[in-house]
Amino acid sequence: MAELTAKQNNSESFEQKLWKTADKLRKNIDAAEYKHIVLGLIFLKYISDAFEVLHQKLIAGEGDYAGAEPEDRDEYSAENVFFVPVEARWSYLQGQAKQPDIGKTVDLAMEAIERENAKRLKGILPKVYGQQKLDQKSLGGLIDLIGSITLGDAEAQAQDVLGRVYEYFLGQFALAEGKKGGQFYTPESIVRLLVEILEPYNGRVFDPCCGSGGMFVQSEKFVQNHQGRLDNLSIYGQESNETTYKLCRMNLALRGIDGSNIKWNPEGSFLNDAHKDLKADFVIANPPFNDSDWGGDLLQNDGRWQYGKPPQGSANFAWVQHFLYHLSPTGSAGFVLSNGSLSSNTSGEGDIRKALVVQDLVDCIVMLPTQLFYNTGIPACLWFLSRYKNGNKNRDRKGEVLFIDASELGYMVNRSSRAFTEDEIKRIADTYHEWKKSGGSYRDIKGFCKSASLADIEKHNFVLTPGRYVGIPDEVEDDVSFEDRMSALTMALGEQMREGQLLDEEIKKQLAKVGFVVSDRQII
Structure with missing residues (x-):
């Protein structure tokens, strides 16, 4: 395990070094603001590099570029390259850095780029560099630092230098911001696992709480890695945080992904659904955990609540039903929720979960290990729902749910964060696909996976915690450290205590409705 961690750290040394230097230049700027400063410059450097590559070809005027005009904007749009005016090119900015x-x-450079590429970038780029609290000397040092790496030429694109730097910086900003960082970032290994299981080869992909757009980026990468056609995939999203929305649009633009169907409004997906008529083939999402401020009091009779009215104190099952509402008749959804969603009976959540099981919408549940998220210690799981459980894999899995317990997998990237290895992602995804396909080699593995019938689930009162079904391995190799085990148990206890507090509050509300007041646990 130590060998694996060392190998992973070595592969990230370039990104780590870049981050450490950039972070030193941050000084008194809050991480939530600094991320837009740094990521905006990375965006500018990338499009400037890509522009310069084509610019030089047009200047040379050879082959297909004979007679071309190097400053003609149409030459760049024809090859899906952003046109960068002289005053915004990196060489000019670096010359002014001191x-x-x-x-x-x-x-002014950001404004000029938006003006020249209005269809794709209008109102998207950060223009925060002239603010008084930003030390201009440090900004110049940051420009010199980012100028030391090449992001947009053919060699850098082949090595995905941009992807490595951008993803690593997003993760580090999430870590630096703490809880707020989770509003825009989902760790890559979780997104990878969701995408590898859902396999979005073609169709409409929807994320109604899309953050920085990681679900879309991984979906496009999946298609590319499996020799599919990117034009067979279309993406739709919504984000309520305006600055995060802009970050998403930049993230997509960097990779040449059409972000025109990504929408922003301050009300959010529940109160102002920007894609009311969309029926998606795939929903992939990481909604805010246990969100109590979701506007539930204004949506008591909403038509999306087909399986039960979600409690006002938690948006978990409001999100689940929002996802289902937007699924096509053969669509599938994969999303992250807190472990409490698997067993909670607070305020009717157990009834909603039962309805989902009875209607045969639950396809697979994956229990995740602790410490995967930078922003929360709440234990989490993956839900997979399907409106057509035969799918396209010709095996009838109606009346069955696959449970996978991956809580013991993963390795420590650092002292506080865990991630899945490539082999672990493949193992989990392959288990699901072998279970689904006709003639697959799936078999139950004690302690890891179990295909349970709806009758089995009913015996457990419709609790969906994988451990209840997969059991304990006959031989457990106890290579988990005492510290890791205690950390996991402490987090699980914290989650149960939080659920207990929610239940207490709900009981008080219900008693108050009939004239009772609870004081110091006494009913008056």
Whole structure:
């Protein structure tokens, strides 16, 4: 395990070194603000590099570029390259990096790029570099730092230098921001696992709480890695945080992904659904855990609640039903929820979960290990729902649910964060696919996976915690450290205590409705 961790750390040394230097230049700027400063510059450097590659070809005027005009915007749009005006090119900005007004120069550069590429970038780029609290000398140092790496030429694109840097920086900002970081970032290994299981080869992919767009990026990568056609995939999303929405649009634009169907409004997906008529082939999402401020009091009779009215104190099952509402008749959904969603009976959640099982919508449940998320210690799981459980794999799995317990998998990236290895992602995804396909080699493995009937689930009162079904391995190799085991148990206890507090509050509300007041656990 130590060998694996060392290998992983070595492969990230370039990104780590870049991050450490950039972070030193942050000084008194809050991480939530600094991420837009850094990621905006990375965006600018990438499109400038890509522009310069084509610009040089047009200047040379050879082959297909004979007679081409190097400053003709149409030459760049024809090859899906952003046109970068002279005052926004990286060479010009780096030449101005030591000037005391470099921040204003960068803001003007961002405005110029938006103006020249209005259809794709209008109102998206950050213009925060001239603010007084941003030390201009540090900004110049950041420009020099980012200028030391090539992001947009053919070699860098082949090595996915941009992807490595961008994803690593997103993760580090999530770690630096703490809880707020979870509003825009889902760790890559979780997104990878969701995508590998759902296999979005073609169709409409929807994420109604899309954050920085990681689900879309991984979906496109999946298609590319499996020699599919990117034009067979279309993406739809919604985000309520405006700055995060802009980050998402930049993230997609960097990779040439059409973000025109990504929408923003401050009300959010529940109160102002931007894609009311969309029926998606795939829903992939990481909604906010146990969100109590979701506007449930304003949506008591909403038509999306086909399986039961979700409690006002937690949006978990509101999200589940929102996902189902947007699924096509043969669609599938994969999403992250807290472990409490598997067993909670608070405020009717158990009845909603039962209805989902009885209607045969639950396809698979995956229990995740602790410490996968940078922003929360709440234990989490993956839900997979399907409106057509035969799928396209010709095996009838109606009346069955696959349970996978992956809680003992993963390795520690650092002292606080865990991730899945490539082999572990493949093992979990292959287990699901072998279970689904006709003639597959699936078999129950004690302690890891179990195909349970709806009758089995009913015996457990419709609790969906995988451990109840997969059991304990006959031989357990106890290589989990005492510290890891205690950390997991402490987090699980914390989750149960939080659920207990929610239940207490709900009891108080219900008693108050009939004239009772609870004081110091006494009913008055």
